[in-house]
Amino acid sequence: MAVPEADAAKAALFDEQRPRMLGLAYRMLGSAAEAEDAVQDAYLRWNAADTAAVRVPAAWLTKVVTNLCLNRLTSAQATRESYIGPWLPEPVLIDDGALGPLETAEQRDSVSVGVLVVLERLxxxxxxxxxxxxxFGHTHREIADLLDVGEDHSRQLLRRAREHVNAPRRRFAADTAQQRRIVERFFAATVQGDVRALERMLAEDAVAWSDGGGATRAARRPISGRAKVARYLAAVAALPEAEGLRAEAAEVNGESAGVLRIGGELIGVVWLEADSGGRVAAVRAVLNPGKLAYFASQTGTGAHGDADGAPAD
Known part of the structure; x- marks a missing residue:
C-alpha cells in the first residue's frame, strides 16, 4: 500500500534531522544505544503530532529530544550508582556524520571521552x-525556550558546567599523528608486557579505569600510580585467554584510541589522555560487551561476549 504523500514528507523531515538528534542525545546520555532509543521515542511523538501546526520542526524536535534525555538522565543516575565498577561512555565512530555536525572544535570536543566523563558530574x-x-551553538534565548527556564538561569547553568568541564582536564595538545604514535607505542608495550616501557610513558599519578559492568572481568576500582597501572596492564596482556591479543590505533570519539581484538573479535576500546608533558595520565577502557555492540556494528565486527579471568581489583 502506498504511503500518503503527507506521511512520506513527515518521515523525510524527521530523517533529515535524525543525525542532529542522535548527536544531541548521545552527548546528553553518553550511550549510543540509549540515544537511539530516545530518538525513536521522539519519532513516535513526531508521528502522532499535528506537524502542520509546528512552525519550526527542528526546534520542536530538539525540545522533545532534550526533554526525553533529561528524563532518562534522572533515572540513569540511580542505575549508574549501582553499576558494577567504573561507568564510561560507549565508544562511537563520529566521522560518518551519524552524530550530526562536527565542523568546529567545540562540536568534536563534546564527543570526546574526556569531556563525556566530566559531563557525568553535572x-x-x-x-x-x-x-x-x-x-550546537544555541543562544541563551533559544535554550531558555527549550528548557523552559529564564535566560539568566541558562547562563548560570552554563557557567557552572564550564567550571566542572575545564577544571580537572590536563590534556596534552598533540596533533592527530602524534596522538596515534603515543597510542601505538603504548599498546605495543602493553601487548609485549614491557612494564619498564609502560612506566616511562605513564605519568607518576596515572589512573586506569576499566568498565566491565559485571559482564566481563575487569578492575572494579580505579588503579592509581605509574607502577601499579603498568603492572596491571602487563598482567592482563599476559593472561592465557589474552593470547593473540592485537591492538590497533583508530579514531574513536574523534580521538586516537586502542581497539583491542582477539581472533578478530572486538574485546575492548581504550583511550589514553596525556598530561601537559606528553605522558599518559589517564587510561579508560570499555570492556563491557554490551557497550561495545554499537561500535561493533559500525565497524562490521563482532563483540566478544565474555572474557573471564582478567585480574580484578
Missing part, C-alpha cells in the same frame, strides 16, 4: 545547557 540541566550551547 546535573541534568547543566549538562543540557552545556551540550546545547557548546555543541
Amino acid at each position: 546535573t541534568p540541566p547543566e549538562r543540557a545547557v552545556f551540550v546545547l550551547r557548546e555543541a
Whole structure:
C-alpha cells in the first residue's frame, strides 16, 4: 500500500534531522544505544503530532529530544550508582556524520571521552545547557525556550558546567599523528608486557579505569600510580585467554584510541589522555560487551561476549 504523500514528507523531515538528534542525545546520555532509543521515542511523538501546526520542526524536535534525555538522565543516575565498577561512555565512530555536525572544535570536543566523563558530574540541566550551547551553538534565548527556564538561569547553568568541564582536564595538545604514535607505542608495550616501557610513558599519578559492568572481568576500582597501572596492564596482556591479543590505533570519539581484538573479535576500546608533558595520565577502557555492540556494528565486527579471568581489583 502506498504511503500518503503527507506521511512520506513527515518521515523525510524527521530523517533529515535524525543525525542532529542522535548527536544531541548521545552527548546528553553518553550511550549510543540509549540515544537511539530516545530518538525513536521522539519519532513516535513526531508521528502522532499535528506537524502542520509546528512552525519550526527542528526546534520542536530538539525540545522533545532534550526533554526525553533529561528524563532518562534522572533515572540513569540511580542505575549508574549501582553499576558494577567504573561507568564510561560507549565508544562511537563520529566521522560518518551519524552524530550530526562536527565542523568546529567545540562540536568534536563534546564527543570526546574526556569531556563525556566530566559531563557525568553535572546535573541534568547543566549538562543540557552545556551540550546545547557548546555543541550546537544555541543562544541563551533559544535554550531558555527549550528548557523552559529564564535566560539568566541558562547562563548560570552554563557557567557552572564550564567550571566542572575545564577544571580537572590536563590534556596534552598533540596533533592527530602524534596522538596515534603515543597510542601505538603504548599498546605495543602493553601487548609485549614491557612494564619498564609502560612506566616511562605513564605519568607518576596515572589512573586506569576499566568498565566491565559485571559482564566481563575487569578492575572494579580505579588503579592509581605509574607502577601499579603498568603492572596491571602487563598482567592482563599476559593472561592465557589474552593470547593473540592485537591492538590497533583508530579514531574513536574523534580521538586516537586502542581497539583491542582477539581472533578478530572486538574485546575492548581504550583511550589514553596525556598530561601537559606528553605522558599518559589517564587510561579508560570499555570492556563491557554490551557497550561495545554499537561500535561493533559500525565497524562490521563482532563483540566478544565474555572474557573471564582478567585480574580484578
